[in-house]
Amino acid sequence: MSAAVYEERLERMWQSRPGVLGWVMTTDHKRIGLLYFWTTLVLFAAGGAEALLIRTQLIQPNQHLVGPATYDELFTMHGVTMIFFFIIPMTTGAFGNYLLPLMIGARDMAFPRLNALSYWIFLGSGLFIYTSLFLGMAPNAGWFDYVPLASRQFDPGHAIDFYCLGIIFNGLASTLTAGNFIVTILKLRAPGMSFNRMPLFCFAFLAASWGLLFALPSLSADTIFLFLDRNIGTHFFDVAKGGSTLLWQHLFWIFGHPEVYILIVPAFGIATEIIPAFTQRRVVAFPLVAVAELLVVFIGFGVWAHHMFATGMPTVTVIFFAAATAAVVIPSTIQVFAWCMTFITGNAQFKTPLLFIAGFIFMFVAGGLTGIMFLAVPFDQQVTDTYFVIAHFHYIIFGAAVFPIFGGMYFWFPKVTGKLYFELPGQISFWIIFLGTNLLFFPMHLVGLAGMPRRNYTYPAGLGWGADNLAETIGSYITTVGILLLLGNLVVSYFRGPPAGADPWHGATLEWTIPSPPPEYNFAVIPKVSSAYANWDVEDREEDRRRLAEGVMVLDEGHEQPVSSPVDGWFAEIAEMPHDSLWPIVLAVALSVVFVLLLLHLWMGTAFALAGVMLALLGWHGEEPEETDA
Amino acid sequence: MSDYAAGVRRGGPGLAVWGMAMLVASEATLFGTFIGSYYYLRFGAQHWPPPGTPEPRVVVPLILAGVLATTSLPMQLAAMAARRARLWAARLLLVWALVVQVGYLVYEVHDYARQLQHSAPQDNAYSSIYYTLLGADHVHVAVGIVLVVWLLWKLLRGLTTYRLGAVQVVAFYWHAVNLLTLVVVGVLLSATL
């Protein structure tokens, strides 16, 4: 038989239902990735609109565009949206889902139906928390939601309950995704892809997934405590009854700081894929970069209390977190210099994606250096809760997390759509965004040092804050223009762009070995891997073609997927992957009902809804892969 | 089908077990956070438990936790029996485990209700964390029982590789829950020291 015949068989085997039902029931990681992409893009727009309102309110002293109540809701929702509903789902949900299986030579995630469930839960939680905005009871105590301000006494009504439940609900989705990624990366790598031959992208997502898996429970516990305090009358955070308000802060930041690395490490992963492609050179010091991506998350678990240096903890305890904060710098410096040296020793071509990565390195170093300053406890205590901190973490989160996301959008656009984007508008969009963000965030350093605190809905004149704030607001408008140009470019390219072919960049990893857009079965033949830059190992790719012609390792008898050993990628067995299913969305709907009823204090109803959840699970596990009794 | 067919190795920790390992890891972290909070509050308190709040009983909970822990044995045996395709053995071992587990839960829930008559989570921070931690553990036991029941129901209709995986996974879950229970009981009893 010829290659075409095998491909045609796989096509029939893996094709999903036509039309809407195909999307509702899909378990295809590529379709789920796209669903994530579009959803998070919408939420990004929402968070961006909130940011623009904030900046417009602060354009000059004593403005009253929005009142204090609205302003508090705006900055709370901006934080919650950008962190929980844009960056995490965009990196893990969209990029990770779409690309990870392609990079490790797999045909899907380890748990495809769980993957679909993650998306539908994420969608439910997004709708849940944004309902609060339209009901005029949006969370208003900041994304950090400190007690006692968030306690029932000082914040009656449903705003904070929306926060607690929304966060737990969303955390559920992220936890499932994280577990799914970890198992996928450890077990579904193409035979031969031992740990040292795994693309750096996968190290980054492995690190981020471990981070999510171990960080989120702390936040869940915290929000559970708060929900109980508010609605049952417990006293976890009630000082009068032996509780502690600092307990909230500790639990929140035990999640909250690893969170920061969870946001940027996937971006590192994206960078470590774009750089080799546009320098045509393997990343310098591969093992150090790989371990750095894991280390930054691991050490990130030990720095949480540096968000609490001003709470009057004993110096002897503060020391530990300052030291960890010092340590967490090194993995980043390792990566920065590895990237730079790859730029230099390779032959860099500054096309749009690489421009975004260069910009990312600049922003990341700038933000990282101010981050180092926070290990100096007295200085931290001086500038914490001022705009200096906002400047720092926006350089990190916008500069170091969102820039690579934009770069990645351009980089993988040809793979996903089969079209090339237009280069010149792409480069222009980069320069607009780069200048805009620096104009937006750099003055925040100055105004922070000049003493402007965070979370003020307005500020008096005469303190020397006016000019900086004006510049920031203008910068925010410029940035918006750049982002719109970027999206416009991609939309137009989708319809008018020239065909891209399978491998327009001579990319390094396995996704470039298959057609664009990838077929539903991803790989007609499970690829042979003997380095982390598989697409550059010419003889391996020829071996693949030979195998396909001979039908070796095509696995076309059902949804077949090889499973390999976690460290050395030895071929272990062939797993039968599940087919499309309606149960994920059913289960997600049932869960949404649970959370709505909890919000309304309908405890009996909640019990019934939980029963519904169980029935859904029962139905889910009724779908067994057809096979004979063992 | 080439050297791969030769290399095919069934068994070992399959994907399902790995999945359960992820769940257990995240649940264990959740309990770790609860326990951390317990001691954080404890350090901040002059008297623990506060005056007027009864100390937890020591003997009975310890014995019960020990008894529950023994169910790890039948669960593991059931998994092994299932692997050897001994369907009836697996079913009986699961029933053995189920009886003990249900007995444990019934008593504990009754005891939980009894304690609530003397002190409530609304009393003070100690009671809040005490009842939350204990309740969370009971919920995990209850979920485990549901899983075993579901497993038995599945096994009524024969054994498949899928169901074999299910038995292994549920056994894994129970080992974790048993360990968890021992830890939680130990933490709660540390208040009496």
Place this chain on the structure above:
Amino acid sequence: MTVRRLGIVQWIGVVVAPLAWTGQHIVGYGVGQARCSAAGAHWGIGFDTWQLAILAVAGLLILISEAAAVTVFLATREVNYGDGPAGEGRCAGVLPYSRLHFFATAAMVANVLFLTVIFLDGLGSVFSSLCAQS
């Protein structure tokens, strides 16, 4: 040294140091938290003794870990961290040297970092005035 043994040594190099730091970080912070808390003030915790003790233990473990990493690194020096046996199927049978080399290289650098940190906070907590509010 046999490949199998090298494999074990490599994991010692990778895993022990991070765990040592984790332990020192949590216990060290916990001791401080306890010693300076309402309840712990009466417990008579010998703060400095505790800190120096855990510092010593952690330091020792990390040195062992580093030694292990160096051993594996030297034993596999001739291979590059990327190549090595194809490792397809069970046929390969041996651990890929490249993997050993990869992890050893990474661990050698990481462990130095952990060693620095534990000395910074271990000694720092001893030098700073006990339970003074920061």
Place this chain on the structure above:
Amino acid sequence: MLLAGCGGRQDTLDPHSHQAGDIANLFWVMMAVSFGGLALVTGLLVFAWVRRRRRGIGGDTEGPHPGERTGWFVVVGMGVVFPLTVIVALFIVSDWAIVNITQAPAASSTAMTVEAVGHEWYWSFKYPGTKAVTADELHIPVDTRVNLVATTADVIHSFWVPELNRKIDTIPGQQNRILLYANQTGVYRGQCAEYCGLQHAHMGMLVFAQPEAEFRKWLKREAAPAAAPTTALERRGERLFLDGACSSCHAIRGTSAKGYVGPDLTHLGSRTTLAGLTIPNTPSYLARWITAPQHFKPGNQMPDLNLPPAQVGALVAYLESLK
């Protein structure tokens, strides 16, 4: 229309104490080093841009990788050894040395104690050992080590006067302390730095550092009960205050007004600002404040009372008489 600057500034880089000075110097050093680092990395990127596109896409990606060895040296040297050294040095200087200067002062090392209590949304200041209570405007003697105890009446606030020292949060159930020291007479602006609700933005404070004698005089007057009203208008104002809604929230020592929701007004007339530095303390502003507090500070605890202008006038006359 609203208050400009109000005397003091709150610039972290314009220190007026040993503590703030050390912190500022620390910053300048760190900033210098940081700019060096940023310049280095930017330089490397520019260098890469200068020697870009030597072979172009599809170039030889299989063969040996030129400069791998150099790369390793740079990564280990500039990426590990150098930053580690710098960071260890910074850590020792800031967290072993300077932290001892900025942390809570030893009990014996201070000359006097002041209690700062954060409320939604104003500061009240007490002088233990005297009856003096004031709001939003803290007076301290210059060149004197003052032990400031920061507590809260409700949520978490943060006491922060950047030019004198770093900030300290007010945590429920905690008695946090910092050293307050001014090496020069003058007015220093401060502000609540921890988000505390609707009017977090209008929770400013002023610290007046005065010569010892002047301070003693002020404290003596501040500790005394309110002077009895003299003119008929003031007496009418007092009656309105005591019989009306005012006294249920505000206290005026020496009268029957004992409210504790709002600030103590015993010597309101001696203050330069109102409502957490929102407006200056002039009769006209006070009148407008009493008429429409929600206009200046939406969401604050004081309701719009819609008093007739005549009554407002009387109240203003009385309150401004409380020097």
